[in-house]
Amino acid sequence: MSGAAERVAAVHLRSYAARAEAHAHDFHQLVLPLVGCLELEIGGHGGRVAGPIGALVAPGERHAFSAPARNQLLVLDLPHALVEETGALEWLDRSHRARFFQVSRAAARLATWFAEELAGSGAPPMVANAFATLLLRAASGPPSPPLPAAVQRALAFIDGAALHPTHVADVARAAGVSPGHLHALFRAHVGRSPRSLARTRRLAEARRLLVETALPIVEVALRCGFADQPSLTHAMRRALGTTPGRLRRPRS
DSSP states (O other): OOOGGGGEEEEEOOOOSHHHEEEESSSSSEEEESSSOEEOOOOEEEEEEEEEEEEOTTTTTTTEOOOOOEHHHHHEEOHHHHHHHHOOHHHHHHHHHSEEEEOHHHHHHHHHHHHHHHTTTTOOOHHHHHHHHHHHHHSSSSSOOOOOHHHHHHHEEEEHTTTTTHHHHHHHHTSSSSHHHHHHHHHHHTTTOOOHEEEEEEEHHHHHHHOOOOOHHHHHHHHTTOSSHHHHHHHHHHHSHHHHHHHHHOOO
């Protein structure tokens, strides 16, 4: 492998099945939650990647994983040489010992942005490396304080209702605050509106179904809370820069 290849990160949007699997690999792996959760056992230490909690898997460390429900995660495969260049080795060493860590607000926002803006059509190596560097620097900064209880309730409601049209008033009611207060809380702690987050959840599930199943595109649209196939196409083109047809894998 050339020196350049040894410094190339790989960034994936992944969904995991309920069946347990296990393996190891020769690179650092950073796992960040977008939708749902992933159960992980790393070196005999069990935990859950969900909400504000991410995970780091060290090179060569065997880990088992499964996901009990609908999920989507951002996974970065990080060669050691690239990690050295970012200056994040000390943080990675600390986090590998703990295995699970609290995702900083800056890192969470970057992960959501990348998933929504770039991953739909794939990221060239230079873009993946730049994003991995930014994310490592954001993740290794000071951890964010715990989210207010109202925001946690709102996020849980959005996750549970993600495949249905979600009204801000319903989210606010579930959170126990007014719609205006909910918007203020989301601006301060999430960095985006409840409606935008709900749309991302619906698009994430639509993308998963398009990539992993043979369901007709119109059925994917209806299952994910869109009125029809053109509505899904418009939302996906605007948010992900791609279309359902381009995401659909050729099937034999």
